[in-house]
Amino acid sequence: NAGVTQTPKFQVLKTGQSMTLQCAQDMNHEYMSWYRQDPGMGLRLIHYSVGAGITDQGEVPNGYNVSRSTTEDFPLRLLSAAPSQTSVYFCASSYGEGKRITDTQYFGPGTRLTVL
Amino acid sequence: LAKTTQPISMDSYEGQEVNITCSHNNIATNDYITWYQQFPSQGPRFIIQGYKTKVTNEVASLFIPADRKSSTLSLPRVSLSDTAVYYCLVASYSSASKIIFGSGTRLSIRP
Numbered sequence: 001n002a003g004v005t006q007t008p009k010f011q012v013l014k015t016g017q018s019m020t021l022q023c024a025q026d027m028n029h030e031y032m033s034w035y036r037q038d039p040g041m042g043l044r045l046i047h048y049s050v051g052a053g054i055t056d057q058g059e060v061p062n063g064y065n066v067s068r069s070t071t072e073d074f075p076l077r078l079l080s081a082a083p084s085q086t087s088v089y090f091c092a093s094s095y096g097e098g099k100r101i102t103d104t105q106y107f108g109p110g111t112r113l114t115v116l
Numbered sequence: 117l118a119k120t121t122q123p124i125s126m127d128s129y130e131g132q133e134v135n136i137t138c139s140h141n142n143i144a145t146n147d148y149i150t151w152y153q154q155f156p157s158q159g160p161r162f163i164i165q166g167y168k169t170k171v172t173n174e175v176a177s178l179f180i181p182a183d184r185k186s187s188t189l190s191l192p193r194v195s196l197s198d199t200a201v202y203y204c205l206v207a208s209y210s211s212a213s214k215i216i217f218g219s220g221t222r223l224s225i226r227p
Contacts, residue, residue, distance in 0.1 A: 004159075035217070040219075041219060042203060042217035042218050042219045042220055043160065043203075043217040044217070045216075045217075059216070090159045090160075092159070104162045104165070105152075105160075105162060106162075107158075107159025107160050107161070108159055109158065109159060110157070110158070110159055
């Protein structure tokens, strides 16, 4: 299994540009989520999904959109990039068995995004 | 929301046992306590999870007192490779929006 994969690893955008960060997992996990991590800080939850077709907002959803058309993929879209969105973005997934969706989240390697 | 408080940093030496304590005074009945480890430029990695008393796996032990207002991650005989940031988080299985990562504890292990 490849686990959780994220592309691209690095990205530089100009203010106002849009882009999609890709996340995929091959573990048949129901639960997937996106976090951002600013320098020296902990992770903050952006959006999450408990299954295909179901998404919800986390702590810091503004400026981001998500969709979950398949179990495997959970892309994160930046609608109009701003310098405040410069961060490292992590995607995570977990089984969600018995509704214990906090069990053992597997994280991807991250995407380092810089917005100029 | 159950917020956690951890020491910002800790230092120790190879071969020592390291205990990192996390406070979560507002923990709810349905909340579980989970610890993650994060190395630079990597995503966090699950270490251990518990609800009450003591949990042990091949990597660490987790001690949770009866009132569950705190928890202690115990790393036996640390090595240089245990240098990382450790996050304590409290979350309910009923709502993913309650998953809050604090700032973590930066653990530095010296030879």
